[in-house]
């Protein structure tokens with residue numbers, strides 16, 4: 391008879407869902423179940439926990455380092471067209487290590503005061519033909535709009551951007567874009583899996599405006615191509631990177647990583663919502679994130695955890711038990727950015743300290759244990775990117791912390 395398993399976080403009966411110990415968004419490959427047999431239920435995994443992962447791994451400073459290391463798009467990076475009143479352009483910043491190499495402009499239509507303006511990558515658009523570029527973009531956008539109006543889900547994604555960027559002198563008229571190239575849009579438009587689009591806007595009024603203008607959008611005639619700009623390199627060498635993330639969700643994600651590590655690597659200690667009730671309740675949002683929690687847990691000066699950093703193609707962690715508390719130190723991407731959290735809970739292991747090295751994308755993790763209590767001093771830091779991730783060399787960054 392198969393034994394019934396219970397979710398580490400909520401205690402309900404659970405089938406395997408493959409909760410990654412370290413989120414797969416930052417190249418964690420091993421699941422809790424593969425390591426220890428413990429499981430996380432589908433409700434926790436797909437709803438609460440994945441929201442936390444997105445905040446920490448895509449939106450926070452860790453997301454910024456991950457975008458550089460894994461060559462993925464950071465969700466709020468814009469190029470600035472200084473020749474057009476500091477208009478922000480949607481695109482993907484590509485870093486090589488910590489240096490910005492290129493900024494690829496996504497195919498997009500910006501609904502500026504003087505009407506729709508087409509933007510895209512210069513080379514891609516020229517290779518495709520400028521008239522064809524606007525034609526295929528308009529066709530695909532209008533098709534996505536019709537499907538959205540017809541009640542189909544995930545055809546248009548609506549993303550509101552904070553109005554604070556306007557205070558810094560940037561212009562942000564509403565726009566619609568996709569992170570695919572124009573050739574990919576053309577290919578997919580004739581296939582069964584048609585591309586979806588993202589609408590980004592600042593105010594409700596902007597959102598209404600763009601939806602109204604999309605209704606009447608037409609393919610520009612060849613002689614009306616004045617509002618047409620395709621550029622690769624715009625005014626600035628450094629795009630505006632806007633790190634805006636929720637403190638409380640990020641904090642919960644860090645604690646979740648701690649619980650996951652304990653659930654995966656403690657052989658004798660029961661890790662569940664009774665023995666670790668404070669931590670699991672906090673992760674699920676049943677316990678409020680207080681200022682006191684944020685004062686002693688969170689991102690730390692990268693310098694603090696230097697001694698546990700491994701090679702840059704790996705993350706490393708240290709679990710230490712002292713008194714009734716677990717300390718979990720996390721060092722990501724070879725120590726480029728680090729976190730530390732404290733979790734109350736028991737320890738029935740024969741060790742007090744475990745060091746873990748998790749090579750990116752690998753299930754072959756290396757463990758070392760010790761009976762010594764190898765605590766590390768650290769300084770929590772939430773605001774100063776230079777101390778949290780000194781290797782992130784941004785010349786035009788803007789960070790904003792929020793709390794839900």
Ligand SMILES: [Zn+2]
Pocket residue numbers: 397398399400401402430431432433434435
């Ligand atoms: Zn659950």
